[in-house]
Amino acid sequence: MKPAIIAKLKSELTPLFSNREIQTLTSLILEHVAGFSYTEIFAKDDFCFSNEQLTAIDQIIARLKAKEPIQYILGETDFLKLRFWVDERALIPRPETEELVSWIIESNEKERPYILDIGTGCGCIAITLGQKIKGSRVSAFDIALEALHLAHKNAEANNVFINFYHINILKQATWDETFDIIVSNPPYVRHSEKAAMDATVLDYEPAIALFVSDDDPLLFYRHIGLFAQKHLNENGQLFFEINQAFGKETVKLLKSQGFKTVELRKDLSGHDRFVKASK
Numbered sequence: 271m272k273p274a275i276i277a278k279l280k281s282e283l284t285p286l287f288s289n290r291e292i293q294t295l296t297s298l299i300l301e302h303v304a305g306f307s308y309t310e311i312f313a314k315d316d317f318c319f320s321n322e323q324l325t326a327i328d329q330i331i332a333r334l335k336a337k338e339p340i341q342y343i344l345g346e347t348d349f350l351k352l353r354f355w356v357d358e359r360a361l362i363p364r365p366e367t368e369e370l371v372s373w374i375i376e377s378n379e380k381e382r383p384y385i386l387d388i389g390t391g392c393g394c395i396a397i398t399l400g401q402k403i404k405g406s407r408v409s410a411f412d413i414a415l416e417a418l419h420l421a422h423k424n425a426e427a428n429n430v431f432i433n434f435y436h437i438n439i440l441k442q443a444t445w446d447e448t449f450d451i452i453v454s455n456p457p458y459v460r461h462s463e464k465a466a467m468d469a470t471v472l473d474y475e476p477a478i479a480l481f482v483s484d485d486d487p488l489l490f491y492r493h494i495g496l497f498a499q500k501h502l503n504e505n506g507q508l509f510f511e512i513n514q515a516f517g518k519e520t521v522k523l524l525k526s527q528g529f530k531t532v533e534l535r536k537d538l539s540g541h542d543r544f545v546k547a548s549k
């Protein structure tokens with residue numbers, strides 16, 4: 271039997287979301303609130319939601335109507351099959367970033383690489399690499415102390431040890447260690463791109479993690495590139511997620527900084543999205 275709540279979710283969410291999105295949201299919400307998957311709930315003829323569960327679902331619907339991202343409402347999301355706590359202290363992990371992390375894992379040739387993630391946010395890149403690359407050691411920087419607290423909680427929840435540092439990379443030109451892999455998904459959206467963005471992002475996600483000045487869109491890439499020139503070991507690799515509008519410019523910048531091989535890669539949507547550079 272189809273629980274009435276499924277029809278209710280559909281009718282309440284229809285003006286805001288596509289059918290496909292509603293299906294995904296319904297599964298996430300039911301799993302979160304009742305602990306059962308969509309199919310399990312259908313299979314149990316006598317499945318009955320408690321009043322508390324129904325109230326919880328009503329509250330979720332109200333927050334979705336206020337355009338809050340589902341990941342913040344539920345407080346969690348998955349990234350390459352690992353579970354992360356998420357809230358307004360850090361960006362919600364994006365599918366493109368999963369592609370970046372998979373590329374790093376495939377590219378790694380070192381037995382026990384020392385990895386640095388610059389601008390770690392909720393920690394998804396650092397923690398996933400730490401968990402999936404055997405023997406790796408991982409450090410992570412962020413300018414936002416509150417993001418580091420969230421990332422620390424995520425590292426503990428995923429049983430990975432990460433050295434976290436409260437660092438503004440724009441002011442940090444030197445470091446007393448060198449690394450085999452440096453990775454960053456820094457702020458890369460220009461303020462002028464705001465007009466095309468959704469309220470779900472603009473009203474809830476931290477602007478400090480997203481935006482960069484229109485006058486200097488490669489600011490972070492320039493600083494991190496210079497930092498990596500000094501702090502990458504021989505055969506070390508630098509990985510970036512980038513703004514799709516600046517593929518060629520980012521490659522040119524890194525070459526001018528002295529990186530020998532610079533590879534530009536597209537994401538699954540066909541946009542220039544990632545760069546790998548070696549000294």
Ligand code: GLN
Pocket residue numbers: 364455456457458459471479480481
């Ligand atoms: N990809 C993110 C977005 O589209 C931006 C991530 C970033 O600025 N590093 O909102």
